[in-house]
Amino acid sequence: MPQDFDLDQFKTTYFEECQELLDSAEEHLGELQSNFADVDVEVLHAIFRCVHSIKGGAGAFNFTELVNFSHVFETLLDRLRDGHISLNQDMTETLLQATDVLSNLVQCAKDQKAVDLNDWQDIIKKLEAFTNAQDEVSNETLLDIETIEQPKEVYNKTAEEEEEQGWGLFIDDVNEEPLSTIEDVICDETRPCYKILFVPEIHLLRFANEPLLLVRELKSLGDCIVQVGTDRMPSLKEMKSDEAYLSWTFILHTDRSLQDIEEVFEFVVDDCELAITQIIDDAEVHPEKNIKKKKTAKKEKTAKKEKTSKAVKIQDTTKDDVASITAEPKPTTPDQVTHSKKPDKENTDQAASAGTLTKVSSIRVDLDRVDKLVNMVGELVITQAMLKQQSEDLANDAGHIMAQGFEDLSGYTRELQESVMAIRMQPVKSVFARMPRLVRELSSKLNKKIDLITAGEMTEVDKTVIEQLMDPLTHMIRNSVDHGIETEEERFQSGKPERAQIHLNAEHRSGRIQIEIIDDGKGIDRERVLQKAIEKGIIPEKHDLLDEEIDNLIFAPGFSTADIVTDVSGRGVGMDVVKRNILNLGGRISVFSKPGHGTRFLMSLPLTLAVLDGMIIQCGVEKYIIPLTSVMETINPIKEELNTMVNGSVVVSVRGEYIRLVHLHRLFNVKGAVDNPSNGLVVITETERYGLVGILVDELLGQQQVVIKSLEENYDPISGISAATILGNGKVGLILDVDGLAEMEHGGDRNRLGNLKQQVLMTGEQAHGIDR
Amino acid sequence: MASIDKGLMTGFNSTHHLSSNGQGSDLQTIKEEQLQYITFTIGREEYGVDIMVVREIKAWSETTHLPNTPEFMRGVLNLRGLIVPIFDLRCRFSMGLTEATKMHVVIIVQVGKRLVGILVDTVSDIISVGKSAIQEIPRMDRNIDDEYLSGLVTIEERMVALLDVELLFNEKAIETGVAFGETAVALK
Numbered sequence: 001m002p003q004d005f006d007l008d009q010f011k012t013t014y015f016e017e018c019q020e021l022l023d024s025a026e027e028h029l030g031e032l033q034s035n036f037a038d039v040d041v042e043v044l045h046a047i048f049r050c051v052h053s054i055k056g057g058a059g060a061f062n063f064t065e066l067v068n069f070s071h072v073f074e075t076l077l078d079r080l081r082d083g084h085i086s087l088n089q090d091m092t093e094t095l096l097q098a099t100d101v102l103s104n105l106v107q108c109a110k111d112q113k114a115v116d117l118n119d120w121q122d123i124i125k126k127l128e129a130f131t132n133a134q135d136e137v138s139n140e141t142l143l144d145i146e147t148i149e150q151p152k153e154v155y156n157k158t159a160e161e162e163e164e165q166g167w168g169l170f171i172d173d174v175n176e177e178p179l180s181t182i183e184d185v186i187c188d189e190t191r192p193c194y195k196i197l198f199v200p201e202i203h204l205l206r207f208a209n210e211p212l213l214l215v216r217e218l219k220s221l222g223d224c225i226v227q228v229g230t231d232r233m234p235s236l237k238e239m240k241s242d243e244a245y246l247s248w249t250f251i252l253h254t255d256r257s258l259q260d261i262e263e264v265f266e267f268v269v270d271d272c273e274l275a276i277t278q279i280i281d282d283a284e285v286h287p288e289k290n291i292k293k294k295k296t297a298k299k300e301k302t303a304k305k306e307k308t309s310k311a312v313k314i315q316d317t318t319k320d321d322v323a324s325i326t327a328e329p330k331p332t333t334p335d336q337v338t339h340s341k342k343p344d345k346e347n348t349d350q351a352a353s354a355g356t357l358t359k360v361s362s363i364r365v366d367l368d369r370v371d372k373l374v375n376m377v378g379e380l381v382i383t384q385a386m387l388k389q390q391s392e393d394l395a396n397d398a399g400h401i402m403a404q405g406f407e408d409l410s411g412y413t414r415e416l417q418e419s420v421m422a423i424r425m426q427p428v429k430s431v432f433a434r435m436p437r438l439v440r441e442l443s444s445k446l447n448k449k450i451d452l453i454t455a456g457e458m459t460e461v462d463k464t465v466i467e468q469l470m471d472p473l474t475h476m477i478r479n480s481v482d483h484g485i486e487t488e489e490e491r492f493q494s495g496k497p498e499r500a501q502i503h504l505n506a507e508h509r510s511g512r513i514q515i516e517i518i519d520d521g522k523g524i525d526r527e528r529v530l531q532k533a534i535e536k537g538i539i540p541e542k543h544d545l546l547d548e549e550i551d552n553l554i555f556a557p558g559f560s561t562a563d564i565v566t567d568v569s570g571r572g573v574g575m576d577v578v579k580r581n582i583l584n585l586g587g588r589i590s591v592f593s594k595p596g597h598g599t600r601f602l603m604s605l606p607l608t609l610a611v612l613d614g615m616i617i618q619c620g621v622e623k624y625i626i627p628l629t630s631v632m633e634t635i636n637p638i639k640e641e642l643n644t645m646v647n648g649s650v651v652v653s654v655r656g657e658y659i660r661l662v663h664l665h666r667l668f669n670v671k672g673a674v675d676n677p678s679n680g681l682v683v684i685t686e687t688e689r690y691g692l693v694g695i696l697v698d699e700l701l702g703q704q705q706v707v708i709k710s711l712e713e714n715y716d717p718i719s720g721i722s723a724a725t726i727l728g729n730g731k732v733g734l735i736l737d738v739d740g741l742a743e744m745e746h747g748g749d750r751n752r753l754g755n756l757k758q759q760v761l762m763t764g765e766q767a768h769g770i771d772r
Numbered sequence: 773m774a775s776i777d778k779g780l781m782t783g784f785n786s787t788h789h790l791s792s793n794g795q796g797s798d799l800q801t802i803k804e805e806q807l808q809y810i811t812f813t814i815g816r817e818e819y820g821v822d823i824m825v826v827r828e829i830k831a832w833s834e835t836t837h838l839p840n841t842p843e844f845m846r847g848v849l850n851l852r853g854l855i856v857p858i859f860d861l862r863c864r865f866s867m868g869l870t871e872a873t874k875m876h877v878v879i880i881v882q883v884g885k886r887l888v889g890i891l892v893d894t895v896s897d898i899i900s901v902g903k904s905a906i907q908e909i910p911r912m913d914r915n916i917d918d919e920y921l922s923g924l925v926t927i928e929e930r931m932v933a934l935l936d937v938e939l940l941f942n943e944k945a946i947e948t949g950v951a952f953g954e955t956a957v958a959l960k
Contacts, residue, residue, distance in 0.1 A: 714888060
């Protein structure tokens with residue numbers, strides 16, 4: 001590899017990749033841990049590849065400690081996947097710890113901090129101990145790094161190769177798939193047989209092409225015999241690491257079309273000689289009928305080469321073949337390797353940025369660029385809505401003609417917007433996947449038996465939400481494990497099953513994402529919560545709190561009920577921080593608890609940046625938008641259907657069900673609004689905490705798709721308002737937060753409202769100064 | 773009203789770094805560090821705000837009122853896709869609500885990470901002031917709350933009170949202003 005590139009840039013990419021690889025390794029380890037009795041070799045392979053890639057990159061950047069450690073780690077993994085060592089719980093534990101160490105080392109390398117491996121000597125020793133435990137097992141079939149590094153006839157390390165050895169990423173798949181034997185292929189006579197001659201130009205590797213990938217790709221098409229032509233191999237002294245000397249002849253039995261085969265070579269066709277011929281008689285290995293000749297293929301030359309080539313029968317010399325392929329080392333990320341092999345299985349997120357083969361499944365894009373795009377599209381939608389409105393004011397004919405055009409335009413913009421938004425959406429899986437390990441570790445520390453059951457991992461939500469979900473979720477799970485779930489004895493005494501359950505669910509609901517954490521523990525001890533709250537001065541001694549309100553005290557700042565502050569949770573900054581995090585995201589959190597039966601935390605978060613279908617309503621002089629997803633129906637109640645309750649609130653009966661009214665104009669102090677529900681309209685909406693509530697409005701103005709704009713960016717959150725948007729006339733419209741409104745209406749907040757009014761008055765006075 | 777673009781502002785500010793210990797209040801003295809202010813009026817009083825925090829000046833347009841906010845909070849405005857809260861400075865200084873017309877002006881200023889607009893009567897000038905020309909606020913003057921003022925200068929016989937928007941719109945002030953918005957815990 002030439003050294004005239006900007007290393008830093010590559011480093012950045014490397015660290016990004018490391019992060020992904022570590023995440024993926026951890027996820028796979030989680031799978032192992034939950035099921036170590038019946039290990040899926042694929043999972044081990046995946047972990048191995050992760051560690052190996054990290055090592056590979058580290059080698060290239062000279063992160064010695066990282067290389068050394070990952071090597072030890074990798075060696076054990078290698079033994080594991082070869083089945084020489086069987087996995088046990090202790091080992092998975094160690095593997096997880098090793099992943100942590102690896103993560104730390106990567107961090108150190110990133111921060112350019114010196115690392116002292118001694119800190120992790122224990123882990124290294126453990127890893128080595130596991131590795132050596134069954135070292136005597138059949139070494140001859142085992143082909144690990146050391147074996148390959150031994151000089152072979154066809155593999156001769158030059159200094160450059162040595163340096164790039166870390167990048168020799170193909171070694172890891174050596175034992176994965178034994179190459180098909182000739183017998184296998186010949187026996188299968190039903191499928192057409194092709195002979196493919198592939199002679200790379202000497203410079204093939206410089207364009208980031210990798211013959212091995214092609215071989216693999218071919219093999220995925222059908223049964224394949226590979227012959228390697230080594231006639232171009234120069235003497236050792238003349239050999240250069242970045243030149244391609246080998247040529248290949250493939251005999252391929254496949255159902256796939258010629259086109260599929262050609263596709264394999266799509267990216268290298270200009271840099272090689274390629275001849276694909278169909279063999280009519282299967283037993284005949286020589287070409288009889290040339291079906292297709294690629295533009296660069298020079299048939300005559302090819303034929304000559306073929307005669308002189310010393311074909312090596314691959315089935316006898318598996319190792320040699322692989323070694324010969326690795327003899328042309330080429331920096332390629334293992335992601336590419338895996339992708340070319342089984343592209344559908346791999347997480348698309350992990351796709352490498354530059355695929356030399358087809359099926360490039362993803363690219364890496366700077367988030368800023370996506371954001372810019374999202375903003376521009378948002379502006380486009382608003383402008384389009386404005387234009388549409390203006391065109392409606394035009395003279396009849398003109399407006400009519402334009403209407404059709406606008407209809408199409410809005411269709412396209414909507415589609416465009418949805419596609420752009422989708423770029424930012426990611427499944428919550430990336431967050432959920434970290435929880436099983438957390439639960440396992442905590443539960444073993446606390447000596448509790450807990451199963452974590454997750455659902456809805458694939459629910460998609462905006463990336464920013466995902467990023468900020470991690471901390472609160474971790475905290476809540478910790479909380480459930482530590483405080484929620486009882487000890488084994490307690491569970492036994494109350495006749496509960498020995499193993500406790502924590503459910504973690506995600507789903508889309510009312511245009512938001514709803515995340516639930518349910519445990520079947522002891523529930524919230526209201527007596528103790530009250531006692532603590534009074535102790536800490538959070539509530540006065542005299543109070544008339546409802547059970548639900550007591551439960552919600554756990555979100556109060558500085559509240560912690562843990563009798564002993566454990567290192568698991570209980571520093572008293574917990575749940576209020578969680579609540580604040582969620583609020584900052586424009587979300588809500590509530591807790592439902594049933595003493596003795598468990599606790600349920602319910603988080604509802606916006607799918608930020610999303611577009612929202614809204615119903616525009618009039619309330620006095622103001623217009624508001626109600627998210628259409630939460631609207632159930634709109635009714636015009638008659639006097640008989642309205643009942644006033646003791647506390648002054650009004651309920652409306654709809655088909656025998658009593659629904660509480662929210663007097664929007666009272667809550668928002670809007671002038672000139674309809675006060676008598678029988679004169680106005682009631683929009684029945686669904687809330688998360690209060691079931692159905694009816695919002696009293698003057699009239700409905702229409703339905704419109706709106707772009708959610710953050711009100712909080714330049715101002716603070718306002719009760720009952722979830723966000724803002726820009727309406728067709730360019731003015732700001734406020735989107736109602738139905739749950740928030742219900743909460744405001746439902747007493748409790750009444751007092752607070754009073755207090756706040758006083759506060760504002762005080763502010764006024766402050767502003768007025770003393771002269772008042 | 774014209775909006776002042778950034779290039780212009782930097783142009784105005786080019787003398788900014790030529791600081792030394794010059795004397796006198798001569799505005800043209802480039803030796804002294806010059807500070808530039810955009811001045812505006814509320815009624816008969818004139819105020820100045822540091823040109824570096826001003827992002828834009830635009831004519832008043834109808835805002836969307838935010839529920840349960842103090843009186844001086846005049847609602848929010850669409851500033852090319854950004855939602856910007858507008859504060860009525862007259863009302864903030866307890867001189868009554870501004871009867872806003874198209875002739876009134878909104879000055880968009882940057883306060884920390886936030887953009888806020890202040891509603892004033894007119895924008896009058898851009899002034900360059902030597903640091904030494906800025907006088908301290910006499911403690912006697914309690915006409916407006918001097919917490920928000922960084923000093924006074926005299927320009928052609930007129931007195932201009934220099935506003936410190938950071939103080940005027942500090943986090944706390946904004947928070948108290950919209951304390952309703954906080955769905956915070958407290959069942960106090």
